[in-house]
Amino acid sequence: MPELPEVEVVRRGLARWVAQRIIADAEVLHPRAVRRHIAGGDDFTYRLKGHRVGTPSRRGKYLWLPLEDTGQSVLAHLGMSGQLLVQPQDAVDEKHLRIRVRFADDLGTELRFVDQRTFGGLSLHDNTPDGLPDVIAHIARDPLDPLFDDEAFHQALRRKRTTIKRALLDQSLISGVGNIYADEALWRSRVHYERPTAGFTRPRTAELLGHVRDVMNAALAVGGTSFDSLYVNVNGESGYFDRSLDAYGREGLPCKRCATPMLRRPWMNRSSYFCPKCQRVPRAVS
DNA sequence: AGATCGCCCTGCTTGC
DNA sequence: TGCAAGCAGGGCGATC
Numbered sequence: 001m002p003e004l005p006e007v008e009v010v011r012r013g014l015a016r017w018v019a020q021r022i023i024a025d026a027e028v029l030h031p032r033a034v035r036r037h038i039a040g041g042d043d044f045t046y047r048l049k050g051h052r053v054g055t056p057s058r059r060g061k062y063l064w065l066p067l068e069d070t071g072q073s074v075l076a077h078l079g080m081s082g083q084l085l086v087q088p089q090d091a092v093d094e095k096h097l098r099i100r101v102r103f104a105d106d107l108g109t110e111l112r113f114v115d116q117r118t119f120g121g122l123s124l125h126d127n128t129p130d131g132l133p134d135v136i137a138h139i140a141r142d143p144l145d146p147l148f149d150d151e152a153f154h155q156a157l158r159r160k161r162t163t164i165k166r167a168l169l170d171q172s173l174i175s176g177v178g179n180i181y182a183d184e185a186l187w188r189s190r191v192h193y194e195r196p197t198a199g200f201t202r203p204r205t206a207e208l209l210g211h212v213r214d215v216m217n218a219a220l221a222v223g224g225t226s227f228d229s230l231y232v233n234v235n236g237e238s239g240y241f242d243r244s245l246d247a248y249g250r251e252g253l254p255c256k257r258c259a260t261p262m263l264r265r266p267w268m269n270r271s272s273y274f275c276p277k278c279q280r281v282p283r284a285v286s
Numbered sequence: 287a288g289a290t291c292g293c294c295c296t297g298c299t300t301g302c
Numbered sequence: 303t304g305c306a307a308g309c310a311g312g313g314c315g316a317t318c
Binding site for chain 3: 061077078079080081117119120169171178179268269270271
Binding site: 032035079080081096115116117118119160161162166268269 | 288290294296297
């Protein structure tokens with residue numbers, strides 16, 4: 001499942017294989033894949049035609065392709081199962097192919113949005129003066145963004161009446177962190193997922209942010225290897241998840257620090273994995 | 287107004 | 303073996 005590192009790998013692939021190409025045509029094969037484009041699939045297709053793709057950008061789990069000289073961008077979110085693939089034009093359609101984009105050149109490849117569960121999608125939006133699609137203006141900078149403000153994040157934690165994992169998944173506070181990286185960073189920080197954020201000290205916030213960055217950079221380094229010349233790879237089954245995770249999915253397995261069996265707890269209609277010894281449940285706060 | 291909850295979706299896994 | 307429930311879960315809109 002794509003989180004920030006996987007989306008960044010996709011962005012780099014698009015920069016290499018799609019940037020500067022002129023769109024000849026697009027084809028929407030499933031309306032849900034463009035549900036965020038309010039005017040609908042035909043309008044989406046019409047507005048892409050004839051425009052040159054600029055440099056792909058990313059914030060958190062969102063990425064976008066600017067259309068040069070339009071002030072607009074094609075926004076993409078991969079959701080749970082989305083892939084952006086650069087495929088030969090004559091390759092057989094994927095079972096869950098949702099959108100196809102053809103180019104006005106003779107490179108012989110096209111861009112495909114493939115998505116089994118259709119939680120993701122593409123849409124076209126005006127850019128803000130910052131060059132950001134307007135509908136994601138509320139998304140915070142991500143922890144790999146040089147302009148991410150650590151101190152502002154710490155102060156936001158102090159102000160909130162919430163718990164740390166909720167805060168990590170709140171894309172308006174910090175973006176790009178999903179369930180997996182949240183559990184990994186919390187394990188590395190020895191912090192329980194239900195610890196109230198209001199009591200976070202500056203050193204604790206700093207350590208947590210450091211671990212978020214470390215685990216994302218480690219994933220990014222591995223994810224980069226799964227890229228090849230034809231694919232803009234978003235392969236959730238690639239080796240990283242099996243080899244490098246310390247917490248996520250390790251229910252019943254020994255903690256890699258203290259050998260205590262790891263636990264899984266239902267949390268917000270999903271799961272939290274943690275070590276009951278390293279990550280103590282915080283005492284209730286009044 | 288900030289926090290919380292339910293829904294969207296499909297394929298694989300699990301259990302009876 | 304077959305069917306159904308469970309599970310994966312990001313983001314957004316509704317609700318309290």
